[in-house]
Amino acid sequence: MICISGKASRSFHPIIGVVAKSHRPLFARKNTIFVTDKLDKSSIGYKACISSGRKGYFFHPDHIYNCKDIEILHDGDIVRIDATGCVSVLWEVKSHQNAFMITEACNCKCIMCPQPPRQHSPQLFQEAQYTLSLLKNKYIKQICITGGEPTLLGNNFIEFLHRCINEHPTANIDILTNGKNFSDREFTRNVAQVATNNVCFCVSLHSDIDTLHDNIVGANGSFSKTSIGLYNLAEYGCKIEIRHVINKYNYHRLINFAEHIYNYFPFCIHYAFMGMELYGNAASNKEEVDISPLDYSDELSDAILYLKRRGLPISIYNIPLCLCKKEVREFARQSISSWKNLYAKECDNCDLKKDCAGFFSTSVSLPINHIKPIKGAL
Numbered sequence: 025m026i027c028i029s030g031k032a033s034r035s036f037h038p039i040i041g042v043v044a045k046s047h048r049p050l051f052a053r054k055n056t057i058f059v060t061d062k063l064d065k066s067s068i069g070y071k072a073c074i075s076s077g078r079k080g081y082f083f084h085p086d087h088i089y090n091c092k093d094i095e096i097l098h099d100g101d102i103v104r105i106d107a108t109g110c111v112s113v114l115w116e117v118k119s120h121q122n123a124f125m126i127t128e129a130c131n132c133k134c135i136m137c138p139q140p141p142r143q144h145s146p147q148l149f150q151e152a153q154y155t156l157s158l159l160k161n162k163y164i165k166q167i168c169i170t171g172g173e174p175t176l177l178g179n180n181f182i183e184f185l186h187r188c189i190n191e192h193p194t195a196n197i198d199i200l201t202n203g204k205n206f207s208d209r210e211f212t213r214n215v216a217q218v219a220t221n222n223v224c225f226c227v228s229l230h231s232d233i234d235t236l237h238d239n240i241v242g243a244n245g246s247f248s249k250t251s252i253g254l255y256n257l258a259e260y261g262c263k264i265e266i267r268h269v270i271n272k273y274n275y276h277r278l279i280n281f282a283e284h285i286y287n288y289f290p291f292c293i294h295y296a297f298m299g300m301e302l303y304g305n306a307a308s309n310k311e312e313v314d315i316s317p318l319d320y321s322d323e324l325s326d327a328i329l330y331l332k333r334r335g336l337p338i339s340i341y342n343i344p345l346c347l348c349k350k351e352v353r354e355f356a357r358q359s360i361s362s363w364k365n366l367y368a369k370e371c372d373n374c375d376l377k378k379d380c381a382g383f384f385s386t387s388v389s390l391p392i393n394h395i396k397p398i399k400g401a402l
């Protein structure tokens with residue numbers, strides 16, 4: 025999430041609103057946060073303001089002043105401001121990679137999780153619901169519902185999904201889940217009753233071996249529950265993507281994993297092999313989990329080609345093109361959210377930069393020593 029900061033005009037509860045960088049009529053200011061270089065007499069009637077200039081007067085709404093980098097905000101963005109002076113962008117109008125994080129709680133504790141679980145905060149869910157309200161009647165191409173584990177919210181998750189579908193019937197909706205709660209058939213049936221063809225369940229599966237998967241996700245019995253969840257989702261006609269995060273524990277079994285998903289889960293609409301973001305738990309456990317994509321490029325290539333030959337739809341996410349073997353580069357996608365996407369200086373000399381995932385700016389270390397600008401076509 026993009027965050028910029030300044031100083032709060034006074035102590036106030038967090039305020040969420042839609043960014044306007046030019047004045048709105050008085051009747052249209054209720055949910056609007058006005059962004060300006062300078063607060064003046066006309067900066068009234070808004071829900072709040074953000075200014076790069078000096079502190080306003082008593083008649084101005086609650087505001088953040090001396091705010092740096094306000095130029096990164098766009099008309100239509102949805103932001104939250106709080107009394108610490110922080111401006112967080114909850115929804116970027118120009119991005120197709122926006123997500124609703126509806127809980128930080130999780131029933132796994134993945135060794136490489138970039139977003140370590142926390143206790144559920146009802147406020148986070150309320151913020152997501154309110155943000156969704158502000159998006160009503162806007163054209164939204166892509167929605168991601170994530171956590172933590174979003175299905176832990178049970179009926180609230182189903183109602184939120186239902187709202188996303190009703191209010192944005194043409195949007196593609198991805199649900200990032202560990203799939204364990206779908207081992208409950210009744211829950212799966214209830215979710216499937218609201219899910220349309222635009223909804224995809226992106227289920228994490230990190231090994232073909234039960235004990236290895238359970239070890240990676242830090243919870244015994246997870247492999248079995250996720251596998252049952254995948255079958256239940258399939259039985260109720262849900263679209264499924266399997267996501268496999270490659271790390272030091274599982275890279276040597278990539279071909280076995282490919283065989284496993286081909287043999288046991290050939291019904292998914294997509295399979296993604298993903299590089300790690302070295303952030304959160306992955307950063308804390310760096311010695312244990314980190315491996316350069318260059319060091320598993322043979323294994324990755326074998327797995328991808330195995331699935332390609334069998335006609336399964338596959339992608340490689342978060343891995344720079346020059347760290348993939350040439351024969352599988354066609355499957356590598358530009359997958360990293362723009363706000364945390366980074367390229368090395370050398371990338372400017374690369375003919376494929378615009379198609380390359382590059383790196384996570386959030387990672388504590390990057391395999392940039394291994395990169396090699398590519399000349400010519402893919």
Ligand code: SF4
Pocket residue numbers: 344345346347367368370371374375376377378380381382395396397398
């Ligand atoms: S040189 Fe940079 S842009 Fe080119 S493939 Fe490597 S990481 Fe990507």
